[in-house]
Amino acid sequence: MGIHALRVMTAVRQGFIVARTDFAWFYTWKTWLGGWLVRVLCQVAFYSIIGVTVGDPDYVVHVVLGAALMICVAESLMTVASTTWDLNLGTFPLLAASPVVPGGYYFGRSMMWPLSATATTSIAIFTMSLFFDLHWTAADVPLVVVLVLLTSFATYCMALVIGAVALLAPGARNVMSAVVTMAITAFCGAVVPVDFWPSGVGWAAQAVPVTHGLNAIRHLESGADLGVVARSAGLVALVGVVWLTVAMIAFRGLFNHSRRGSASLS
Amino acid sequence: MTAAIDIRGVTRSYVVKGKPDFMALKGIDLTIPRGEVHALLGPNGAGKTTLCRILSTVLLPTSGTVTVLGHEVVRDAEKAKQCLGVVFGGDRGLYNRLSARQNLNFWASLYGLRRGERRRRVDELLDRMGLAQRADERVQGFSRGMKQRLHLARGLVSDPGVLILDEPTVGMDPVAARDFRDLVRELRADGRTILMTTHDMAEAAELSDRVSFIDDGNLALTESPTTVGNIVSTRERVDARGVPQEVRDRLTGLAGVAAVSETEAGVLRVETEHSEATRQVLMTIVAAGVTDVSRSRPSLEEVYLHLIGRRGMAVGG
């Protein structure tokens, strides 16, 4: 166990080094702030203004937080693409030949997205709160960040599973993440309440971390009991751990599958 | 002592949509003792890469067994991986946005090297491959040959006992290729076992203790490059330039001379049946004042062409 845990840690750390370098190649501080963050803020503002036109102040709060957390989903889902990058680099067979713990490596490999998502989403929430009249106590601020972090990582774990599937069909990776983003936006309570949909959809939404993340953060904003917030946060963590477990198994299975000679992986 | 590489009855088929399964390897048996440099030769599509991938645990054999230093590559893959260094040719397989040093550190960590050991090993390899000056530059800007060297360094990072090199010199300039040959000799002196594929016959002849010819998924022959010529011809031969016609006529009449011919390069080639005849031929030529003369054996390339046939650009399978 001790040695295995060490190997997992090493794989995560090495994956993260690759992630960090990729991210630094994508963005400088200037382009992240002036490009990505501004784009994100505009998008959240756009949805929030639509919320205002409905004329219900409670609905504005609902939409501001919904739109902000959808950013965290969209950004965490970029993992689906970056999980397939080793195929283009030609490093995949070398990883397969090495003693790497596949799930550990991939958990580190795209970690720039949930980290960046935590920052963008938190900034979006607090910035929009100034304009659309949401109220947070000083003690709420760190809690919001923690909830966003938790939701980003749980979504990340789900994205890893989708990424594992995308490794088998790398051509379809963009379609996959687009469809998933759309479905989550529609069915998980971002703008339309979950119980608007047939109950089957509602049940499926329970498997999506952001459904519970949204509940947690809305409870917090409405000044609900911290126990209620914690219960939703616990569900985020639980769902996240389940996805992570599935991801670990999926990547292990994928490496074994590649040994049998899958065309897309060789 | 167990062999470094032991391949028994290995077959491999690929599933191709809409066609019967394609057999890329049709039953390979090969044992490579420790410390040997072994070259795998054969035409495009013969199955060399497939065999390398099976050896390096990347691909499963359809049937048969492979052990590397006593570890079975299917059952004992984790142990086998630890004693294998793998280099697939070409310039892919590197993290382009990382520096050379970061690339090596990455793999060294995955192979379980601790910090101090890792730093020493990476510095040593960068030095050995002549990359120390540019160690901290992004690999993106490296030339193909530099990437190739980095690949070799990568393959050596875990200090493996067995190295699998699939076309390690494609794209190297002559100087780099010569450095590579020196490196292989050093690695052999370290006691490592090396299995390499190459299309460069001179390289194979110069470096390897034994060569294997693989054709259409079958092992055609395994021999030492110095004696492999015997399968083309058991005759001895003398090559000379600038031999006057009347001397040629005299050579043809000597006892034990089997053939006198001129090669495409304009060299007179005398083939003899035994060494006494060879001595006579040499004396006759030298006595005529000709000094551009040598004894030769059939080259590896001739053996290759003899075995594989002059297939030209047609790919088997």
Ligand SMILES: Nc1ncnc2c1ncn2[C@@H]1O[C@H](COP(=O)(O)OP(=O)(O)OP(=O)(O)O)[C@@H](O)[C@H]1O
């Ligand atoms: N993933 C795959 N799916 C189907 N067929 C494959 C696959 N990989 C290799 N093959 C086939 O197996 C045969 C052997 O290929 P392999 O790459 O081992 O040849 P090689 O000896 O390395 O050739 P080269 O000298 O061109 O590198 C070829 O006919 C090739 O088309």
Ligand SMILES: [Mg+2]
């Ligand atoms: Mg090949």
